[in-house]
Amino acid sequence: MSQNRGNRRRGGFGFGPPRTVEKAKDFRGTLKRMIASLGRYRSGLFIVIVLAILSTVFSVIGPRVMGNATDELVSGFMAKMRGVGGINFSRIGSILLTLLGLYLISAVLSFVQGWIMTGISQRTAFRFRKEITEKIHRMPMAYFESNTTGDVLSRITNDVDTLGMSLHQSVSQLITSFSTLLGALVMMLSISLPLTLVAFAMLPLTAALVGFVMKRSQKYFVQQQESLGQINGQVEEIYGGHIVVKAFGREEIALKEFNETNRMLYQSAWKSQFISGIMMPVMGFISNLGYVAVAIVGGIQIINGHITIGNMQSFFQYIRMFTQPISQMAQVMNMVQSMCAAAERVFAFLDEEEEVQTAANPVDPDGIQGSVSFEHVRFGYTDENIVIGDFNARVDPGMTVAIVGPTGAGKTTMVKLLMRFYDVTSGRITLDGHDIRSFDRTALRSLFGMVLQDTWLFKGSILENIRYGRPEATDSEVIAAARTAHVHHFIQTMPGGYQMELNEEATNVSQGQKQLLTIARAILANKKLLILDEATSSVDTSTESRIQRGMHNLMKGRTNFVIAHRLSTIRDADLILVMRDGDIAEQGTHDALIERDGFYAELYRAQFEDVGA
Numbered sequence: 001m002s003q004n005r006g007n008r009r010r011g012g013f014g015f016g017p018p019r020t021v022e023k024a025k026d027f028r029g030t031l032k033r034m035i036a037s038l039g040r041y042r043s044g045l046f047i048v049i050v051l052a053i054l055s056t057v058f059s060v061i062g063p064r065v066m067g068n069a070t071d072e073l074v075s076g077f078m079a080k081m082r083g084v085g086g087i088n089f090s091r092i093g094s095i096l097l098t099l100l101g102l103y104l105i106s107a108v109l110s111f112v113q114g115w116i117m118t119g120i121s122q123r124t125a126f127r128f129r130k131e132i133t134e135k136i137h138r139m140p141m142a143y144f145e146s147n148t149t150g151d152v153l154s155r156i157t158n159d160v161d162t163l164g165m166s167l168h169q170s171v172s173q174l175i176t177s178f179s180t181l182l183g184a185l186v187m188m189l190s191i192s193l194p195l196t197l198v199a200f201a202m203l204p205l206t207a208a209l210v211g212f213v214m215k216r217s218q219k220y221f222v223q224q225q226e227s228l229g230q231i232n233g234q235v236e237e238i239y240g241g242h243i244v245v246k247a248f249g250r251e252e253i254a255l256k257e258f259n260e261t262n263r264m265l266y267q268s269a270w271k272s273q274f275i276s277g278i279m280m281p282v283m284g285f286i287s288n289l290g291y292v293a294v295a296i297v298g299g300i301q302i303i304n305g306h307i308t309i310g311n312m313q314s315f316f317q318y319i320r321m322f323t324q325p326i327s328q329m330a331q332v333m334n335m336v337q338s339m340c341a342a343a344e345r346v347f348a349f350l351d352e353e354e355e356v357q358t359a360a361n362p363v364d365p366d367g368i369q370g371s372v373s374f375e376h377v378r379f380g381y382t383d384e385n386i387v388i389g390d391f392n393a394r395v396d397p398g399m400t401v402a403i404v405g406p407t408g409a410g411k412t413t414m415v416k417l418l419m420r421f422y423d424v425t426s427g428r429i430t431l432d433g434h435d436i437r438s439f440d441r442t443a444l445r446s447l448f449g450m451v452l453q454d455t456w457l458f459k460g461s462i463l464e465n466i467r468y469g470r471p472e473a474t475d476s477e478v479i480a481a482a483r484t485a486h487v488h489h490f491i492q493t494m495p496g497g498y499q500m501e502l503n504e505e506a507t508n509v510s511q512g513q514k515q516l517l518t519i520a521r522a523i524l525a526n527k528k529l530l531i532l533d534e535a536t537s538s539v540d541t542s543t544e545s546r547i548q549r550g551m552h553n554l555m556k557g558r559t560n561f562v563i564a565h566r567l568s569t570i571r572d573a574d575l576i577l578v579m580r581d582g583d584i585a586e587q588g589t590h591d592a593l594i595e596r597d598g599f600y601a602e603l604y605r606a607q608f609e610d611v612g613a
Contacts, residue, residue: 162339169332
């Protein structure tokens with residue numbers, strides 16, 4: 001962000017300008033939980049604290065040793081001027097070697113504690129990513145349908161990265177800054193109490209200036225963040241839908257909206273940067289005034305013999321050493337705020353209610369034949385929104401059941417209940433006479449093969465994507481499944497054939513081809529029950545008819561549930577369930593339902609008339 005550039009420390013008595021950070025709603029509670037989660041690394045953290053303190057101590061002693069070297073040089077020079085001696089270069093060299101040793105030890109200790117802290121922070125981030133990933137597989141479907149994918153991904157990427165980075169920087173920096181602050185104060189007091197009081201006299205003025213600027217500029221930083229977020233959203237939206245924007249001739253309107261948001265961003269960014277920018281020259285002026293005051297008082301004390309020139313030199317170094325940690329600690333608090341905000345989102349996700357994965361006395365899925373029974377099934381996503389009222393049906397093994405009905409009738413919901421993505425509100429669903437709630441969820445779902453309307457393919461070869469349904473399958477078995485799905489010829493025409501690499505969104509194949517690949521995957525999986533949810537919705541009529549013929553043999557001996565809008569594709573189904581308002585309005589074969597001349601016949605004629613028109 002542009003405002004972050006203003007956070008650099010400029011020296012003297014100054015503080016950095018304010019920086020807007022996301023804050024945790026329960027800062028104290030989240031911080032306590034974060035500290036508790038670091039309990040397993042307490043020995044490593046203890047070593048980090050000890051090493052950081054020791055590193056700071058050796059660093060703080062340095063200026064005093066340097067002052068001794070200066071005093072030795074000055075006294076030798078004065079003795080030489082009086083003709084009573086000379087400069088003891090061996091003594092000065094010994095002091096400088098001691099100083100070099102101190103700084104070298106400080107650097108080594110700092111390196112070791114940084115190495116240990118890096119390991120702790122990255123192991124913490126690794127553990128949180130692992131816990132979030134495992135949590136995702138235990139989360140109910142309702143969570144993902146009520147939360148955006150981007151929000152979930154943000155927790156496992158941005159939030160965990162922020163947490164790990166802030167943890168690494170804040171712990172070490174906080175210990176070092178506090179130790180340096182305390183050490184510099186002790187050394188300043190040991191040199192001269194009057195000089196220390198003069199140096200501190202400028203701090204209230206600087207703090208007042210920082211408070212004044214923060215009060216004036218904070219609102220502009222907030223506006224800048226909001227405008228920046230709006231611009232990012234507009235750019236992403238326009239870029240993602242640029243074809244639609246061009247097709248409807250909305251370029252000028254989109255550009256006008258962008259320019260307005262860009263103008264707001266310019267105004268807020270200009271004001272925030274200007275106000276926080278003028279603070280630096282003013283604070284530099286105040287800092288220089290402080291140095292002048294210290295120099296005047298120090299000069300008087302040198303003349304009076306109260307302190308030496310070397311002590312004065314050390315004192316100036318300690319002034320900078322004292323003021324710098326104040327700015328650093330302010331930045332550390334920002335990092336702690338960011339860490340707690342990220343940790344709060346991570347903990348909130350980890351605390352979400354999970355699905356119960358196992359049953360008390362689970363049924364063994366081996367030997368299941370595929371008989372399914374819906375007994376007075378009632379379900380609603382909420383108590384007020386009942387989707388399925390009283391659903392009853394029996395499906396024998398090997399039957400092909402088609403579920404049809406208008407949008408919102410509850411067709412897909414029935415499949416979600418069957419695979420226990422949701423549990424029924426009342427009633428029950430049985431599989432070979434066993435309530436599906438008596439199966440472990442993973443074992444239950446292992447009995448189903450599924451082809452959805454929304455295809456999912458991953459970045460990898462075509463062979464790997466088909467084999468996803470059964471990882472141990474041989475190449476010949478993959479090819480046989482592709483032939484059954486009528487996708488083998490298409491694959492052979494592609495560069496690389498089965499080894500062709502699909503890109504991240506699988507945009508290098510058509511939607512219909514993607515659907516054929518997912519059908520081949522389901523064929524290869526060879527499950528007891530098969531669910532086809534609009535499986536042929538993205539292919540042309542000719543390809544669809546070939547798939548239907550190819551899958552006819554596949555469906556033999558399996559229990560098949562087919563959700564379809566094209567009623568012409570399910571004429572041969574053993575049972576057609578016609579859903580309306582969450583209940584079965586009619587059920588029977590295609591011919592029987594047409595002869596009944598009810599709701600199904602009405603739907604069928606409407607589609608036939610649309611095709612004819």
